[in-house]
Amino acid sequence: MLSEGVRGVDLWWAGQLTPIEAIETRHSVRSYTDDPLAADVVEPLRAAIAAVNEEANLNIQLALDEPRAFSGFKAKLVNFKGAQNYLALIGPECRELDGILGYYGEKLVLLAQSLGLNSCWVGGTYKVVNRAYNVDLGQKLSAVVALGYGTTAGVPHKSKAPQDVCPGYDSAPDWFQRGVDAALLAPTALNQQKFSFALAGEQDGLPVVRAATKRGAFTQMDLGIAQCHFEIGAGSTPFIWTEQ
Structure with a gap:
């Protein structure tokens, strides 16, 4: 995290x-x-x-x-x-x-x-x-x-639904949804996708995003990868990470 x-x-x-x-x-x-x-x-x-x-x-x-x-x-x-x-x-x-x-x-x-x-x-x-x-x-x-240089370009991995990693996804703002969508394209060990994201209020006028993961092999590394994707998906919208 x-x-x-x-x-x-x-x-x-x-x-x-x-x-x-x-x-x-x-x-x-x-x-x-x-x-x-x-x-x-x-x-x-x-x-x-x-x-x-x-x-x-x-x-x-x-x-x-x-x-x-x-x-x-x-x-x-x-x-x-x-x-x-x-x-x-x-x-x-x-x-x-x-x-x-x-x-x-x-x-x-x-x-x-x-x-x-x-x-x-x-x-x-x-x-x-x-x-x-x-x-x-x-x-x-x-x-x-x-x-x-790969002999193939690889194939997409199976992915959870956005609501599985963010229960409030449907009512979240567009930038947050884009972040979750990008996070679901992140590689994870054994395709576990044990991470989750949630809006957690505001701090200093900026939205706060809570990132969390369940226990397991490489889950903290997977979360870091997913956070990278989330930021790219969210684009220029400023926000603050928290694990609280």
Whole structure:
């Protein structure tokens, strides 16, 4: 869960997609070609990673050309093929880390989509043999995201109805409904979609949005990803996050 009031840095949409288009076209892809990432893709990705790390005190890293990155038995069970580039999502160990990495990691994933890449969030299925990232003392690797040129564009995941994650959806303002709709397009572990959103009054004249999730594996990270989508869906409407 993001801290109260946090709205993250805007990244550079260097590709030909708007943020909403990136959300709508991005699906999980597990099979990739062996084409290396183009320089005009790597450069804006590295710039965005640097900006995210500086803003949120993270240590996210881009690993390139590591063909054995997803070589473990579990990875083979879920049909990972050809994945050799990835984001290593790393930050200082704390209670909020998974949610923060989910939020900022998804910003980078959507930027990658706008640059013509495909991606897949990976929790416990990866095994990095000759790992191309460093985890400093007091830091934690929470997940990785496979990146590359997919052999397919992936397919949309099944989704809950908006009312399932927001009981007051039908009477909510348009900007809030757009936020919920975008959140439901967010990737979640095992497609759990255990998050929920609600309007929770006002603070300093701004609407307050409560974001919450049930317990479970990767649910805090899933919530951070969903919050990223919600913000994009809500557009320019100002609001404040809360978990109260």
